[in-house]
Amino acid sequence: MKLKQISVFLENKKGHLLEVLNVLSKAKINIRALSIADTSDFGILRLILPDPDKAAKILSQNKITVKETEVIAVGVSDKPGGLAEALQALNSANLNLEYMYAFVAKSKEKAVVVFRTENINAGIKALKKAGIPMLKAEEIYRI
Amino acid sequence: MFWQQDLETIDRKRLEEVQTGRLQDTVQRIWDNVPFYRDRINSAGTKPEDIKSVSDIKKLPFTSREDLLKNYPFGLVAVPRESIVRVHTSSGTTGKPKAIFFTKNDIDRGAELISRCLVMTGMRKNDVLQNMMTYGLFTGALVMHYGAEKVGVLVVPSGPGNTDRQIALMQDFKTTAIHITPSYALYLSNVFIRKGIDPRKDLNLKRAYLGAEPYSEETRKKIEEFFGIDVFNSYGLSEMNGPGVAFECQEKNGMHLWEDNFLLEIIDPATGEQVSDGERGEMVLTSLCREGMPIIRYRTRDLASVMPGKCPCGRTHRRITRITGRTDDMFIVKGVNIFPQQIENVLMGIKGVAQNYLIVLESLDHMTVQVEIEKELFDGNVTHLVNLQNAITEKLKNEILVKPKVELHEPGSLPASEGKAQRVIDNRTL
Numbered sequence A: 001m002k003l004k005q006i007s008v009f010l011e012n013k014k015g016h017l018l019e020v021l022n023v024l025s026k027a028k029i030n031i032r033a034l035s036i037a038d039t040s041d042f043g044i045l046r047l048i049l050p051d052p053d054k055a056a057k058i059l060s061q062n063k064i065t066v067k068e069t070e071v072i073a074v075g076v077s078d079k080p081g082g083l084a085e086a087l088q089a090l091n092s093a094n095l096n097l098e099y100m101y102a103f104v105a106k107s108k109e110k111a112v113v114v115f116r117t118e119n120i121n122a123g124i125k126a127l128k129k130a131g132i133p134m135l136k137a138e139e140i141y142r143i
Numbered sequence B: 001m002f003w004q005q006d007l008e009t010i011d012r013k014r015l016e017e018v019q020t021g022r023l024q025d026t027v028q029r030i031w032d033n034v035p036f037y038r039d040r041i042n043s044a045g046t047k048p049e050d051i052k053s054v055s056d057i058k059k060l061p062f063t064s065r066e067d068l069l070k071n072y073p074f075g076l077v078a079v080p081r082e083s084i085v086r087v088h089t090s091s092g093t094t095g096k097p098k099a100i101f102f103t104k105n106d107i108d109r110g111a112e113l114i115s116r117c118l119v120m121t122g123m124r125k126n127d128v129l130q131n132m133m134t135y136g137l138f139t140g141a142l143v144m145h146y147g148a149e150k151v152g153v154l155v156v157p158s159g160p161g162n163t164d165r166q167i168a169l170m171q172d173f174k175t176t177a178i179h180i181t182p183s184y185a186l187y188l189s190n191v192f193i194r195k196g197i198d199p200r201k202d203l204n205l206k207r208a209y210l211g212a213e214p215y216s217e218e219t220r221k222k223i224e225e226f227f228g229i230d231v232f233n234s235y236g237l238s239e240m241n242g243p244g245v246a247f248e249c250q251e252k253n254g255m256h257l258w259e260d261n262f263l264l265e266i267i268d269p270a271t272g273e274q275v276s277d278g279e280r281g282e283m284v285l286t287s288l289c290r291e292g293m294p295i296i297r298y299r300t301r302d303l304a305s306v307m308p309g310k311c312p313c314g315r316t317h318r319r320i321t322r323i324t325g326r327t328d329d330m331f332i333v334k335g336v337n338i339f340p341q342q343i344e345n346v347l348m349g350i351k352g353v354a355q356n357y358l359i360v361l362e363s364l365d366h367m368t369v370q371v372e373i374e375k376e377l378f379d380g381n382v383t384h385l386v387n388l389q390n391a392i393t394e395k396l397k398n399e400i401l402v403k404p405k406v407e408l409h410e411p412g413s414l415p416a417s418e419g420k421a422q423r424v425i426d427n428r429t430l
């Protein structure tokens, strides 16, 4: 249920994002999803990719500040209210949502929404209880 | 334990008599042998016979760094050329060097002072000192080297840099003490972490002598904790002796300045008037025993104060505080005087901030402080970083009264030099 995501600290410097992506591309690591949260001074790049441990190691070796964090992925089908249901479930359980982002699966007509709740296990429990299907790591990498 | 107990614990009254005699002798020698000083002293309306006590020092003119530059190379030498056995130069940021000349006696006396310092901190014959200061024209390494040999310590003259070799030497020779700049010590600690070496377990280090750059009490604690050692503060300048002018005893509470060799004044840098003990000001030093190149009332540009009261160690030589800035490091933002040291003190006290930082002066009213975040602290959460950034800004503003722009940078991205770290970048076009 839990999915590993990589967070990269991006200081406000020209070409920094490119540098990170180049390191990954040189290591032949495909990025499944990417999201950037930024303030006026710095940003945090979040990445979903097949082998997060390997990617984190390679980025670290290139002196890039990384942290592996756990997130939850939910497949949201093309039906009205899909995302709202998931959010409602987290909300009812009184869980703080740190952030979320979405990406579209290539093969299937499905959007994948990534959630990060302060307490991951509680988040999983709440979604399970509401009957919302979560994606396993392997499923994400396959799409 | 003492190296020269009678001199180190000399009665203050007796000390003053010694100082008076040596000051009179110094003034007579420069009057007789250095035309520059004869003119200067004469223009101040003073004659050698006017110096009847140490308080008459006020009748003598100051010597500035510019005076040393102007008289380069031989202008201030007070002995025949044949008596000079060594020259050290110290290059300012301005390019032209200052030359300092030593007779055989000057070198012996300088080494003697270092011996006092080392024994005072607990060094003994069976210790091994790895001397990571630059050997050569700079006084730092050589003066320490001679003093350590006098004590009977095994000296490893490694010089700075080549970190892998430094570590190998420390392991092979079971180094017990290092003489090092604070910035290089911090750099070394990073390398140790990277290589997975725990100096507390894997090395034999007991103490470190930190000098040549100002650093904060927090930095000392960081280094002491990481290496599991005692860190002693050392003060010196090549114009006087190099290292060994003032040094901490095992109390680690202020540096005893060897007043039988140097006459100490603290002045208000603006007016030149002496301030009282406990008040911060510019240190002014007069060499009392120097033969080759005596210097009187030298404006060190280093800011410190005399610590009032007696030291429990029994030494009677007064203690100075750590150097809290240089008159020329000071910069002004929004009309407020700021010393880089103040900023360092604040940063070192904040959890999550690594040791490297850079102050960038953008305009007369704006400054940016770039800090590195600690790798362990990064958890991928934006809010946590924004909170850290705000906390740093707030704490800096409380200390320096000006609100800086604070930038967070990646660990290891700011310059950490192996020698003297440059902490202030001035981008202002004035």
Ligand SMILES: [Zn+2]
Residues within 6 Å of the ligand: B249, B250, B251, B256, B311, B312, B313, B314, B315
């Ligand atoms: Zn003492």
